[in-house]
Amino acid sequence: DAGVTQSPTHLIKTRGQQVTLRCSPKSGHDTVSWYQQALGQGPQFIFQYYEEEERQRGNFPDRFSGHQFPNYSSELNVNALLLGDSALYLCASSFQNRDRMNTEAFFGQGTRLTVV
Amino acid sequence: LAKTTQPISMDSYEGQEVNITCSHNNIATNDYITWYQQFPSQGPRFIIQGYKTKVTNEVASLFIPADRKSSTLSLPRVSLSDTAVYYCLVVNQTGANNLFFGTGTRLTVIP
Numbered sequence: 652d653a654g655v656t657q658s659p660t661h662l663i664k665t666r667g668q669q670v671t672l673r674c675s676p677k678s679g680h681d682t683v684s685w686y687q688q689a690l691g692q693g694p695q696f697i698f699q700y701y702e703e704e705e706r707q708r709g710n711f712p713d714r715f716s717g718h719q720f721p722n723y724s725s726e727l728n729v730n731a732l733l734l735g736d737s738a739l740y741l742c743a744s745s746f747q748n749r750d751r752m753n754t755e756a757f758f759g760q761g762t763r764l765t766v767v
Numbered sequence: 768l769a770k771t772t773q774p775i776s777m778d779s780y781e782g783q784e785v786n787i788t789c790s791h792n793n794i795a796t797n798d799y800i801t802w803y804q805q806f807p808s809q810g811p812r813f814i815i816q817g818y819k820t821k822v823t824n825e826v827a828s829l830f831i832p833a834d835r836k837s838s839t840l841s842l843p844r845v846s847l848s849d850t851a852v853y854y855c856l857v858v859n860q861t862g863a864n865n866l867f868f869g870t871g872t873r874l875t876v877i878p
Contacts, residue, residue, distance in 0.1 A: 686866075693852075693854060755801065755813040755816060756813070761809070
């Protein structure tokens with residue numbers, strides 16, 4: 652059973668460019684969340700997708716957008732990249748039952764984005 | 768979201784028991800206490816979760832007093848491979864359950 656998989660593992664982009672990161676959730680999971688982790692800091696919540704809709708959003712600008720597909724996989728898009736967007740981007744998945752209770756979140760290995 | 772406070776760093780010798788305490792004074796009734804472990808350049812890994820009293824699994828124990836305003840993660844007989852950052856979180860397990868990570872506790876296990 653594959654866990655959460657993210658691609659690519661590493662990426663270098665130039666300031667002003669756009670980037671798309673991809674995430675496949677753990678089998679059986681329907682909820683995908685994205686986090687940004689700067690060096691030496693804890694992960695910061697970007698947004699969460701459930702039933703193909705953005706359900707909750709953290710304190711990130713509109714340059715950060717996402718999408719969830721019918722197979723529950725997800726993409727994170729960042730436009731107009733800034734040097735400060737350099738970070739480890741983590742995807743986490745979980746499952747919500749009929750009582751709206753969530754399982755613990757499983758994280759992928761992350762995508763290391765470097766903006767130069 | 769309830770915030771947590773935990774020590775920035777801890778050192779321990781191999782084979783010792785390590786206890787990391789976390790305070791969460793504003794924990795809500797529906798919140799669970801959850802601990803994650805993170806190695807460099809990897810995603811956080813779930814360790815243990817509890818609501819009250821004591822929870823134990825094959826990796827750790829979690830002690831939660833009756834008022835739930837603090838909790839203690841206990842790692843028995845640590846090894847060098849337990850060197851990592853440990854995050855304490857309080858999580859509402861219903862609906863949108865975004866996780867709020869602080870800076871965590873950096874545990875260094877010394878030979």
